[in-house]
Amino acid sequence: MAAAPASKSKPRATKTSIPQVSWRAPRPAPVVLVSGPEEICAERAIAGVRDYLKAEDPSLEISDIRADDYTAGTLLAVSAPSLFGEPRLVRVSGVERCSDAFLAEALAYIEHPQEGATVVLRHTGASVRGKKLLDAIRSGVGGGVEIPCPAVKRDADRHDFAAGEFKAAGRRIAPRALQALTSAFADDLTELAAACQQLISDVEGDVTEDVVARYYGGRVETNAFAVADTAIAGRYGEALVGLRHALASGADPVPIVAAFAMKLRTMARVAGSREPARTVAARLGMKDWQVERARRDLQTGWTQATLGLAIQAAARADAEVKGASRDPVFALERMIAVIATRRPFGE
Template sequence: MAESSAFGSTLLVQGSEALLSQRAVAKRVAQARREHPDAELTEIAAAELSDGRFADLIGGSLFASWAVVVVHELADLPEQALPLVRQTALDPFPELCLVLVHAGGVKGKGLIDALKKARVTRVTADPVKAWELPKFVAAEARSLRMSLDAQASQDLIDAVGTDLRALTGALRQLASDYEGEQVSASMVRRYFAGRAEVTSFAVADDALAGRPGAALEKLRWALSTGVAPVLVTSALAGSLRGLGKYLELRSARMSDNDLARQVGVPPWKLKELSRLSRDWSPQAVSIAIRAVAHTDEQVKGAAADPGFALEQMLLTINQARQVGRRP
């Protein structure tokens, strides 16, 4: 099916994930430029559309009859500009390619609802949920023509974090340095060795698995290499929340995919949670979460020695796990 023209149309890009939003805008602008390379492109914040500015933009110029107008931060559109923007969005000129960008929320909802009711073309740019991140990484890897297995995808997320820009940047580095190779989990861990997030999650993994000695050793190494204490408490809080949700929902009649979605993890990680659940009870998880929350307050200023506070937290978590193992 032939691609419809970008001109004489309006595209609404809605959602708070900046990378996905910018990609949607760039894709539409590129389409318009392919159709009319001489089209005049204007990108402007909605707050600046006052005193007839919008009317000037959509009319093109003396030298270019085709216009591409991208309006960012639509929620900040001035009241006086709303009628013309609405009218134009619902019935754009044949020579106009209009892109409206709204980050979400209730501000500007009236205009958004009107555009949706009129079935204006819409692209969502919602944040990628935690359990969807491996799928996002896999898709990005394919776009870079690189092969990345499931464990490597998760290790990359643990290493770099959940920011989509950071993940795509890391994938580009891997694709460049390992061109044509299958990228394994060990390669990812080696490549990003020393990253704060990797170290923090390694501490959390050992603590929940009942390896307090290894957890303390990695904690001391992490702190000596400059890892912020708050990253350790953050990693432990996330791991414990996931385990707690799994313990609560594991008896529910649902598929692995649905269970993973509810817990907030990729489906393959359910096996790890299943292993951990043998040694943890909901009560034990609750004790551990309270210990992490208390330590988080301490490392943010209440404790004179954050390192000592973190060590005591790991010991408390291990004691909680012992409670969970009792019949």
């Protein structure tokens, strides 16, 4: 008599995990874990949670905590119900560098989250610090959600990112235009995101390959950033000559101003930081070389006051070349004068 077939063992129950939410469509929960190294995506996710809560109740109270420079009792204090019961949003940065005090209080907090509070925890994944907290959240403690922000490194990932920018805005971009755009910003996702948003804002109708070439084509882009480099270095005459060559070769004033704005924004983000370039880059979602280049630019005579003056000049020029002035070339020359001389125009 044949032996009865062995009974199949029951599959092991899989460990429950919290919902995974796209950074493009974030939603609140008592605990929101924003994980991964891609800072631009994390910033969008956290801003999306804020906007979601703000739309539900404009009286939202917002508090920011640093997990690496934490004062005991802060998390419970800022998440506790207020006198009038307004909803609370607590944004916690630097969880990958969290102190022992924060780790202990966060583990206790997620066991009993405060009613009406949303706590967003930002962990870049740069270290295993805080792993116990992440594991607890991911197992379902606290009723949270996770918003993954993985690194965007491959060409296909950058292509998908840029395509998502236009899709989210309800805009169309030609396939070859999309390829040209991602190729122009292959090394910097933050600049790619800024370029996408500029095209979405500036261009009416579909974005074509010609439009991308006009804004970010190889020679135009090179000329624009070359002019910005010489002006930021304080070489006024050389910057004016470079501007005239760029315009003569077909450069459009709008992307020239955009090149200045991108470099000045990077300088402003890096200014005052004494941390190693790698640390700053990880915190700001930048590349090491971008931080080092911005620091070199800042060493050419820039102060907090002159940097603010330059940013204001770029903002004014941006408005003028987009229609607020009848003479966009003069607007560019005035911007370059302010930036290269570090003085208000005419002084």
